Amino acid sequence: MSSKTWAAVDDYIVSSLFEADPVLDAVIATNRKQGLPAIDVSAAQGKLLSLLVRIRGAKRVLEVGTLGGYSTIWMARALPADGKVVTLELDPHHAKVAHSNFERAGVSKLVDLRVGPALQSLETLAAENAGPFDLIFIDADKPNNPNYLTWAMRLSRPGTVIICDNVIRDGAVLDEDGRDPHVEGARAAFSFIGGDKHLDGTAIQTVGAKGYDGFAIAIVE
Numbered sequence: 001m002s003s004k005t006w007a008a009v010d011d012y013i014v015s016s017l018f019e020a021d022p023v024l025d026a027v028i029a030t031n032r033k034q035g036l037p038a039i040d041v042s043a044a045q046g047k048l049l050s051l052l053v054r055i056r057g058a059k060r061v062l063e064v065g066t067l068g069g070y071s072t073i074w075m076a077r078a079l080p081a082d083g084k085v086v087t088l089e090l091d092p093h094h095a096k097v098a099h100s101n102f103e104r105a106g107v108s109k110l111v112d113l114r115v116g117p118a119l120q121s122l123e124t125l126a127a128e129n130a131g132p133f134d135l136i137f138i139d140a141d142k143p144n145n146p147n148y149l150t151w152a153m154r155l156s157r158p159g160t161v162i163i164c165d166n167v168i169r170d171g172a173v174l175d176e177d178g179r180d181p182h183v184e185g186a187r188a189a190f191s192f193i194g195g196d197k198h199l200d201g202t203a204i205q206t207v208g209a210k211g212y213d214g215f216a217i218a219i220v221e
């Protein structure tokens with residue numbers, strides 16, 4: 001089984017289960033044209049995020065790491081008309097591209113994009129009493145995963161769903177003494193979720209168009 005098969009099966013999943021989606025296709029094309037790294041979630045993963053928003057019945061969603069807003073749009077589309085995704089992005093160019101993608105997708109009213117270091121934006125959100133959020137998706141600089149998870153706990157309530165991207169990394173998550181900060185971030189997510197008595201979680205290993213990686217998913221108790 002090769003990554004070529006995983007990508008072909010992802011195409012099969014998308015073509016058999018999803019409506020054609022020229023807007024999302026255009027968002028991905030724009031992100032590449034604007035030089036953003038190709039680290040958006042896959043379509044199958046975006047759909048999973050949107051289903052989790054619906055299953056939770058989430059009205060308030062927090063995302064850490066917007067990039068061009070591809071995952072944001074999947075989640076925004078799953079919200080009721082009075083819902084909101086607050087999404088945090090460091091890079092002003094990424095944020096500008098995301099903003100235009102939100103316009104194109106018709107979700108601008110559902111999205112609150114905050115530009116700057118996420119740890120600062122999280123302070124601001126806490127000061128604004130912006131929480132509690134119903135679902136939180138963490139997908140930014142991996143070494144900060146423990147800090148983002150700490151903030152996620154402060155901005156949550158019992159029942160909040162917390163998802164953390166890129167926690168498997170081709171299985172490199174097993175490298176106990178690897179010096180890759182991304183892997184350290186992945187392992188930190190596991191030890192945080194495993195060590196917090198108010199979190200009950202698992203991880204889903206995924207293969208597909210984006211290779212072999214995975215999501216950690218937890219519920220706040």
Ligand code: SAH
Pocket residue numbers: 039040041064065066067068069070071072088089090091094116117118119139140141
């Ligand atoms: N969720 C997006 C992908 C996010 S990629 C999607 O699936 O479509 C990770 C993003 O996190 C990048 O855009 C990067 O600029 C941003 N990022 C990195 N460090 C950050 C920080 N300290 N604060 C906020 N965003 C950060």
Ligand code: DHB
Pocket residue numbers: 039040041139140165166
């Ligand atoms: C990277 C970051 C991501 O959020 C992702 O989904 C894939 C790769 C990275 O920084 O390498």
Ligand code: MG
Pocket residue numbers: 039040041139165166
């Ligand atoms: Mg990611």
